[in-house]
Amino acid sequence: MLHRMMQHAGGEEMKGRSGIVHRRRTTNRRKTAGSTRIHKRHMNKKQSVISKTRRSRSKADLVDLRLMWKAGQRAGSQAKADNTASEEHARLAWNTHAANVAELNNFEVAMNAGKAFMQGYAHNSGHSFQIVPLPLRHSAAAVVCACNEERTLGQVLSQLKRLPLTDIIVVLNGTTDDSLKQVLRQPGITLVYEPDRAGHDVGRALGAKMTDAETVLFVDGDMVVSAEQLAPFLFAVDRGQDVALNNLTSLLPPFAGQDEVSRIKAYLNRTLGRADLGSNSMTAVPHALSRRMIQTVKPASLAVPPKAQSLAIQHGMSVSAPSQVDVIRSNRLRPGNTGNGNDVARLILGDHLEALATWLDTGWNTAQARTPSRVEVAYRRNAR
Numbered sequence: 382m383l384h385r386m387m388q389h390a391g392g393e394e395m396k397g398r399s400g401i402v403h404r405r406r407t408t409n410r411r412k413t414a415g416s417t418r419i420h421k422r423h424m425n426k427k428q429s430v431i432s433k434t435r436r437s438r439s440k441a442d443l444v445d446l447r448l449m450w451k452a453g454q455r456a457g458s459q460a461k462a463d464n465t466a467s468e469e470h471a472r473l474a475w476n477t478h479a480a481n482v483a484e485l486n487n488f489e490v491a492m493n494a495g496k497a498f499m500q501g502y503a504h505n506s507g508h509s510f511q512i513v514p515l516p517l518r519h520s521a522a523a524v525v526c527a528c529n530e531e532r533t534l535g536q537v538l539s540q541l542k543r544l545p546l547t548d549i550i551v552v553l554n555g556t557t558d559d560s561l562k563q564v565l566r567q568p569g570i571t572l573v574y575e576p577d578r579a580g581h582d583v584g585r586a587l588g589a590k591m592t593d594a595e596t597v598l599f600v601d602g603d604m605v606v607s608a609e610q611l612a613p614f615l616f617a618v619d620r621g622q623d624v625a626l627n628n629l630t631s632l633l634p635p636f637a638g639q640d641e642v643s644r645i646k647a648y649l650n651r652t653l654g655r656a657d658l659g660s661n662s663m664t665a666v667p668h669a670l671s672r673r674m675i676q677t678v679k680p681a682s683l684a685v686p687p688k689a690q691s692l693a694i695q696h697g698m699s700v701s702a703p704s705q706v707d708v709i710r711s712n713r714l715r716p717g718n719t720g721n722g723n724d725v726a727r728l729i730l731g732d733h734l735e736a737l738a739t740w741l742d743t744g745w746n747t748a749q750a751r752t753p754s755r756v757e758v759a760y761r762r763n764a765r
Contacts, residue, residue, distance in 0.1 A: 456478070491515065527560055528554055531562070534560050537600060597672070604708055664732070
């Protein structure tokens, strides 16, 4: 009985080898204990990774992408059977399906769901298309302003055609190169041709009057921006924003290193009670506007972008900067937009002064204006 108890307790073995066996057993226990500790550490680390993964999951996980893929497969199979596979059919199939998915109110969610659908469609139809599966609930159009952009205009239009747009309006003004030929080669484009130079701002005002779309995206013909980068601006307005600006805040230097244009943009926004917008402005593309905003401030006001922006804020419209496209480094350098006090800079400064004057004339709300303390001014000036 004693022997059995000792064996059960992991003690000695008979036949005179108790010491050796005991040491072996102790070593095995130590190894086992060590392995257990390692295993526990591994499991804890694994659980920690899983926990972090769960915590870091985006809203994209709210939609079962497998269901999106299977829905795309069904649409692709039908297209193959009917021999109707095309960009138009794929987009229509996705929009029809997306209309019944309530969770597509987040841009990332919507894009991931659309990509999964299109992958399923391509898998079963045998046709893959380069369209951006952006589920818009309302009609959308794009206005392209261009002057002597023959090298880039065709690429700009090609990217826009990847988006679910009902209209693409090109406003050509004062062009002397082959930009017109670039436009005429592209089917389904509405062309506004002005022989004299009118400028991009006037072009946007003209283009806005040429469409009844609920969302209007504005781009320039000299900047090739991918359809994926343009999609967030369309989505923001489609889901309720009135003005979706290009968020250039992180691309600007500290206040001390900023030019006068960036400073006056920030000054106008602060005066309007929207310091959170920083130097973001309708003077920069891409940006998108709602039909409600255009009708409220009148298309003619778009010829002076800061004025249109101030009027939108004054009327209580929703203004945000949902995404960033680096147009600072990609901006085409011209004789009129380089150097201190260049023509473009003076024009933009004048536009902001006009916006401020309009704001004052219409009776600005002094409660929105708060004089910052000297400490705040010093902090902003020296911020890095």
